[in-house]
Amino acid sequence: MADDRCAHCPGSHTGERPCLASATTGARSWLLIEHPGPWPERVEDTDLPEPVADALGRAGRHGVRVQFIRAPRGRRPTPPLWVYTGFSGDTAPDGRPVTPWLEARELTAPAELGGLDLAAVAAGRPPGFGRPVPGPLLLVCAHGRRNACCARTGAPLARALRERFGAQVWETTHVGGDRYAANLVCLPHGLYYGDLDERRAVAAARAYEYGEVVLDRYRGRAGLPEPVQAAEHFVRAHTGVLAVDGVTVESMVAGTAVVRAGQARYRVRVERAGLGGCGAGCSENLATYVKRDLALLNGAALV
CATH class of the missing domain: 3.40.30.10 (Glutaredoxin)
Structure with a gap:
């Protein structure tokens, strides 16, 4: 069934x-x-x-x-x-x-x-x-x-x-x-x-x-990996770079990624966040990721 x-x-x-x-x-x-x-x-x-x-x-x-x-x-x-x-x-x-x-x-x-x-x-x-x-x-x-x-x-x-x-x-x-x-x-x-x-x-x-x-x-x-997907998403949302190959996550260590978008590079920190359950026996992944900070490398933080 x-x-x-x-x-x-x-x-x-x-x-x-x-x-x-x-x-x-x-x-x-x-x-x-x-x-x-x-x-x-x-x-x-x-x-x-x-x-x-x-x-x-x-x-x-x-x-x-x-x-x-x-x-x-x-x-x-x-x-x-x-x-x-x-x-x-x-x-x-x-x-x-x-x-x-x-x-x-x-x-x-x-x-x-x-x-x-x-x-x-x-x-x-x-x-x-x-x-x-x-x-x-x-x-x-x-x-x-x-x-x-x-x-x-x-x-x-x-x-x-x-x-x-x-x-x-x-x-x-x-x-x-x-x-x-x-x-x-x-x-x-x-x-x-x-x-x-x-x-x-x-x-x-x-x-x-x-x-x-x-x-x-x-x-x-x-x-x-999910944190890499999240870092890509947040940098795309911030920069407006939508080309499929226009954004690359160069590294990811302990939730902090270095991401290239066009000619610029960003540091973005992501964190997993729960969304709550949907009942007993649910096998779905009920979590998402939130952006904690995003900064242009060698630049000011962009929150």
Whole structure:
């Protein structure tokens, strides 16, 4: 049965709870597999052909995040099925600078997944399994078995975005932060947005097409620790620098970050703050981050 507890969490789905610094911290490499459903609560519990199950197992061993995707408005037969791989980080695990990337391939048989080098994906290297994807991919969580709110708010949003942006929009399984439904993930950079209606989602998607973020309902960038996401957010809000690659957190030590925005560098101190609970058994992260101070390096404090 779908978990709908977040519907009773104060501020859920209203924008009243701040959603900054809430993007999933454990995802920089991605494997997206078209699967029309039904989706069980946990992706790994899906009854799958052996080649697909094997790919999921290999992805897990390499730390690649797996998402099932499907086209809004009905199901299409598979195979053929679309498979995407990607990397969201600016830096590979070995420290190499990386430009975020996506590759796509339409399989004619699941057995083709055996040729996918998931170790390369995890390392930030395009595996050459598919063709490069030049534009954004927009994922809307519509995983009703995981949380009813995601289906109730996410599925209509995915349909609306598909009408505007076409085949780059997919419904997807759980992305984290059910209480922020409807959730949008913009790949390849892994930008997370939550508490979205159609107007805000379109604004976020349009901005991403132009290489920018929108701070309204911006949850952060996947793969980064929450304090780093918070420091980025506060510097963007202060400076107005919205280019996706325009703000870089250079270091973070004990809640104090050095952040570059354009040609300027800032020191910003962030602190985790509780938001209160939503009832027994709630597994959601009910915390946010607040700015304690922000200063232009070698300059006066900006509070």
